[in-house]
Structures are given as C-alpha cells and as structure tokens.
Amino acid sequence: MTQSEATPPIELRGVTKRFRTPDGSTYTALRDIDLTVAPGEFCAVVGPTGCGKSTTLSLISGLEEASTGTVTIDGRPVGGIDRRVGFMFQQDAVFPWKxxxxxxxxxxLFRGAARREAIDRSRDWLRRVGLSGFEGHYPHQLSGGMRKRVALAQTLINEPRILLMDEPFSALDVQTRQIMSDELLDLWELTRPSVVFVTHDLEEAIALADKxxxxxxxxxxxxDVFPIDLPRPRRVQEIKFEPRFVALYERIWNSLRDEVQAAYTRTAGEAA
Incomplete structure (x- = not known):
C-alpha cells in the first residue's frame, strides 16, 4: 500500500470549534469531532438544525480554523483554501452577469488555463450536465434545476479530489431533487472524488452515500456512523423501494430521532 493510499483524504481528530457571539460570550458549535473519509468515499452527514454540519464543511474547506484538534487533507493540516477542494453551497454561487x-x-481561467481550453472544457461539462444549447443564457433565464446543473459543472470542471456539498438541492422540488441526485451520482462516478454531503434529508443521505x-x-x-451497503450504480427513486434501504432508514432514524427531538425541545424552550 502506498502512502497516498494509506493516508485518508479527509481526517478530523478531536476537533472543537468555538465562535465568539455578538454579546461577547462563546458558542461551541462542535466538540471533539472525529471523522475520516476514505479515497473516493461518499460520506453524508445528518443531524438536527444547529448541530454543526455546515461548520464541519467550513473547517475542511479552510474557510474556518478549528479551535482545538486537527483537520488534515492528505495528511497535511488545513491551512486555508485548497485547490484540491470543491465546495457547492446551498445557494448558487453563479455570477449573474456572466x-x-x-x-x-x-x-x-482563474487557475491559469488558456481561454480556448477553458471554453472547450466548459462546453464539455455543460454537455455532461445536459445544458448543451444553453451556453449563451444567463442565470436569471434558467430554472432552479438548471442553475444547479450550472453549479455542478462549475464545481466539477476543476476536477476536485475532495467535494464538499452543503444541502445543494434543498431549494428544489422533490422531483427535481431526485433528478439532480441521479445526475450527481453519474458525474461523481467519472472521477470519484471524496465527498462530504450535508443534508437534512435522511432518505437523500442513504440513497447517495457510502456511509x-x-x-x-x-x-x-x-x-453514530452507518455503512451503506446498497449496490452501485444507483437510481435514487428506485433504490428507496429496496428492503435493505428501508431497514437502513429505520436503523439510522432510530439514532437520529432523539437528536431531532432534543433540538426541537431546546428551541421550544428558548422561544417560550
């Protein structure tokens, strides 16, 4: 086994993240997090609102620094934005004037490619996400699903070794989400980056992930960490009817349910 094979692309060890609040107090978002993502692994992260899912992505991406503990990419501590990392946000990061x-x-182009090469690669990725013929359109002329396809192409054209996704399909209707999930899996299979996918949707997490x-x-x-032993390739809508999917959903929901209830009780108490 080579060193690159032995070293996980993403590793968090004993990570705690604290923020200073406007009133001067300290808020702890994450405490003693241990998380490892293997090469080519699709990892979904679920949890109640306010549990630190998005903060975890920010630490891996280098947008935030851990208060204590270590965050490493390929065995090296994260020290800022890394070109090997692609980040797809909940809101589209498209330029409205382009x-x-x-x-x-x-x-x-930002990474130094010649304009002709960048344009040719852009056309190829638009073909892959089913947007050939829309090259000259502007974001405001596209549907929500089409904008997400642009965002996918915008992220994957850089061939990231690590792909971070923060509820990227949450604003879409159910049918479009399923289509986008299938497209994501098809595109992920091309290069198999290591993925950390944050979602509130447990069905989405199970349908997409390896764990x-x-x-x-x-x-x-x-x-808890649950391996997802469903066969690949997968079609998101079809896999949900498999008995193994139902069994996995029940097991994971039994773990998640208490956390969701605790979060609701806390929020209700604060609002009272």
Whole structure:
C-alpha cells in the first residue's frame, strides 16, 4: 500500500470549534469531532438544525480554523483554501452577469488555463450536465434545476479530489431533487472524488452515500456512523423501494430521532 493510499483524504481528530457571539460570550458549535473519509468515499452527514454540519464543511474547506484538534487533507493540516477542494453551497454561487458558458469556464481561467481550453472544457461539462444549447443564457433565464446543473459543472470542471456539498438541492422540488441526485451520482462516478454531503434529508443521505454520519444536537459530536451497503450504480427513486434501504432508514432514524427531538425541545424552550 502506498502512502497516498494509506493516508485518508479527509481526517478530523478531536476537533472543537468555538465562535465568539455578538454579546461577547462563546458558542461551541462542535466538540471533539472525529471523522475520516476514505479515497473516493461518499460520506453524508445528518443531524438536527444547529448541530454543526455546515461548520464541519467550513473547517475542511479552510474557510474556518478549528479551535482545538486537527483537520488534515492528505495528511497535511488545513491551512486555508485548497485547490484540491470543491465546495457547492446551498445557494448558487453563479455570477449573474456572466453567461452559462463563461460561468463554468471561470474556474479554469482563474487557475491559469488558456481561454480556448477553458471554453472547450466548459462546453464539455455543460454537455455532461445536459445544458448543451444553453451556453449563451444567463442565470436569471434558467430554472432552479438548471442553475444547479450550472453549479455542478462549475464545481466539477476543476476536477476536485475532495467535494464538499452543503444541502445543494434543498431549494428544489422533490422531483427535481431526485433528478439532480441521479445526475450527481453519474458525474461523481467519472472521477470519484471524496465527498462530504450535508443534508437534512435522511432518505437523500442513504440513497447517495457510502456511509452516513449522525451528529448529536449542538455542540455537535459524532454519535453514530452507518455503512451503506446498497449496490452501485444507483437510481435514487428506485433504490428507496429496496428492503435493505428501508431497514437502513429505520436503523439510522432510530439514532437520529432523539437528536431531532432534543433540538426541537431546546428551541421550544428558548422561544417560550
């Protein structure tokens, strides 16, 4: 086994993250998080609102620093934004004044690619996400699902070794979400980056992932890790009817349910 094979692409060890609040007090978002993502592994993270799921992504991406503990990529401590990492946010990060073609080409151009190469690669990725013929359109002329396809192409054209996704499909209707999930899996299979996918939707997590990590009510800790032994390739809508999917859902929900209830009780108490 080579060193690159032995070293996990993503590793968090004993990670705690605290924030200073406006009133000067300290808020602990994560406490003593241990998390490892293997090469090419699709890891979904679920948990109640406020458990630190998005904060975990920010630590891996280098947008935030851990208060204590270590966050490493390929065995090296994260020290800022890393070009090997792609981040797809909940809100589209498209430039409204650029066409679809130049939006997708922006990443390669920023990284020093020649304009012709960047444009050619942009056309190829738009073809892959089913947007050939829309190169000259602008974001406001697209549906929500089409904008998400632009965002996918915009992220994957840079061929990230690590892909971070923060509820990227949450604003879409159910049918479009399922289509986008299938497209994501098809595109992920091309290069197999290591993925950390944050979602509130347990069905989505199970349908997409190789493992599902359950975080506790905040401050977030890893409560359970569930391997997902469903066969690939998968079709999201079809896999949900498999008996094994139903069994996995029941097991994971039994772990997640108490955390969701605790979060609700806390929120209700604070509002009273």
């Amino acid at each position: 066409s679809v073609l130049t939006n997708v080409a922006a990443g390669p 599902v990590v359950v975080l506790t009510v905040g401050p977030g800790r890893v409560k």
